[in-house]
Amino acid sequence: MLATAAHPVFTHVMAALVRLDRDLRVDFVRGLSLWVIFVNHTPGNVIGYLTPRNYTLADASEAFVLLAGYAAGLAYGGVMDRQGWFFAASRVLGRVFTLYVAHIFLLVVFTAQVGLSAARLDAAAYLDELHLDPFATDPYRALFEALLLRYQPSFLNILPMYIAVLAMFAVAMPLIRRPWLMLALSATLWLAARVFDITLPSWRGEDWFFNPLAWQLLFFIGCALGYRPPGGQPLSLPWRRWAGVLCGVVLGCGAVMTVLMYAQWEFTQARLPAFAPFIAAVDKASLHPTRLMTILALTYLIANLVPKDAAWLRGRFAWPFNLMGQQSLPVFCAGIALSFLGRVALEESDGWAMQVAVNVLGTAALVGLALLTAWYGAEKRNGGRRGATAGLPTVTATDRG
Template sequence: MKRIPALDSIRGLLLVIMTINHLFWISGGNSIIQMFSLQPLGQFGAAEGFILVSGFLAGAIYSRPHLSNSELRSKAWSRAWSIYKYHIVCLLIVFVWFALCVTYMPTSAEMLEVNLTSLVDAPWSSVLLSAALVNKPSYLEILPLYIMYMLLLPILIAAYRRGWMAMVLLSSVVVWAMSGHITDAVIIHLLPGAALQTGYFDPFAWQLLFIGASAVGYAANKGNFNWYSKWLTVAAGVTAAVILLMHHGFFLQWGIHQGVLYGLADKPELGWLRLLNIAVWAYLIAAVIKHRPNLLVFKPLSYIGRHSLQVFAWHTVMIYLMAPMLWAQRFNAHYEWLVFVCLASIWIPAWIREHSGGLSQLKRWSLGAGSAMTVGLMLSVVFRFEPAPQVVANTDGLAPLTIKVANIKGDGPIILLVYGEGDNLNGMPSIHAQGYSVSQATAGIRIDAIPVGKYAIFAYQDNDGNQRLTSGSNGLPTEGFGYSNNPALQGPPSMEQVQFSHPDKAHQTIQFWNF
């Protein structure tokens, strides 16, 4: 199959969107830009598209007729090995960077450890299990999926060649349907006592995207795949339009809001609505490429799309290196500009890849990683945190807790709730619950005599005076709110995401989300 330039552009666009979202999420910021980067076309995002395109290309490229089953196995596994090496390099750089932060920039390490909890709790086992693709720290989850699916690819194509495609697809659907019952508890049971981050994406669910796309790629490569139909195109267009309208709140009067949609389009488990949504958009995009091959081609995006592995690996490392600097600047007016500067750097690995033909792979990696770490260190030092005053508990094991709230938009009182380790985030807290003025919350609220322990904070602005966080008909809060640790929100956070140790983190700044 000939190279499809539009697919390079699409992969490039997906890489741009993922990078934007990850920069905002890892640094605890938010921006109006996310209205265009967070699922703008419906109930699916860039990660799903990336796996789908990768599966299609894998099915097409590795099923070329001149490749025997043994040759395609060798090539596919060689590709998996290459991806694995990139993943290991990413892990090493991120882990070394975290160790440097722990030693020289402890306040930077504090904000990074939310994404590297296993490394904090059990460093050596975390490193070993990460190398074994069992432990998957935040933002280091996609490449392990791709590695596993590439190892599976020779079996898939061999089955397709035997005429067993329907059986393979049916088996994939069955595994997807059962994926919700294959929980992390299985892995945890096999590795008792290990500190694990099993990853955001369920590999047993997401395999359906890769396998389904690989089957389409295989069929397309054979040349007799008659997939296009005007009526099917109309049906796909209508379906995409209806889901898009639901996604943007046009059917609220019938009770269809984001809360309902998310239940049907669960991202980690790849809900059926998410699958349907990305399938119809994939069909529509394929129809556009069929009739107007160059319409979706944009050379700057194609440039990075042609080197997606290198760019993806770079972005994974870069977001960790830039996170401390962006975190420190997330309340400032130039925060979004810094995000775009970081985003622009993803063209660097593509340039290195195209202009370093005389360099060995090791030298290319060293050049890229060394440059990225140097820039990250310099920026993190220049835009470093102002260290919070160290708080020490008194002889009774008590210490004050200071809480500031930023990004407040309204004038209503700020309700501050401090939860103990055993509390339920959906209930009333056992530690502290009180309202404060905007000026008090902005200046900082000091709560004296908090025992040493683990706590979580939830704050919201009670503009309507109903003593609770009000949500609109679309299911989204209409009042500002935020949590300790300022987690990236894709739904209600867990206690682990918002919990902190006191008095180690006795100075908390909560950035409000305002939808």
């Protein structure tokens, strides 16, 4: 009886907090990517075998960066057109500061979490595996270098790349009005970073796990797709059957390469010796061309085959992912922290009961955080009036970033 009474209230609140005046395809994919990041960062999680990284050369990281660029182009491009580059750039830099604070907070929480677990469970390997051992040997220098983003433990390398790329966007924003020139310059930088192995400096000589000078290309592609020029037409690639077939071929070849790389590597080395070096060279750090082509093929197919007003995007199944996508920063940070807790739990017991508990409770926590953050944002925008969740919250341009 209680569950029956609570269900309409829950669905009403969730439906009210999902902003429907956005492209829900973007929010859904972004939310799904954040959930996949949580799953993939939890070693031993059986659901991880079903996530896209096992069947495509691109994974949630590529989707996250591309859609972050789309949101930036949509939001800050409009601000620039209305209020000028300086004002828009200041808003972008404000977002950069928010991301930096979130990264440092997550660093402190994650380091304390792993360090405490390593001490209590006598699992010093945690520190080495997650590249947190400098905090044991040289903690003050490690903290200083982490503040400079020159030291990035495992799982804490996406936000630094995002921070660097968004800072580049603040400077290059006027180029968004000439998208093909912007993309040409961005592609040139990507190519130079790959060919000449150019990256940003790091503390111990290790390259950035995500090289911002390469990954900026994906971000700026998203910017070009998201920008809406006043009185003009946004950049788009209309549906062509031959292009759709080509995208299918790209995804099919990528699936074969992924299986050969991760599931059948010994077979690849033994039976395909000429092809193995090419597969082994498919790197993530500098955004290998095959990974770039894969995410662009997926984007083209989704953009053209999934209608913007598809009914299922406004259905109950999509609401949790839409909410997570619309509240991406807190959900991402929580997902990283929860993934380590899930790992510790699965190392204690990897039976089906624990698998279900980790995934159900972890997902519920992420959705609950998205609900809370969305509710707080609605209350803030509505001046704290009672019943702010009774109607659809108003969305401003800066909410989309």
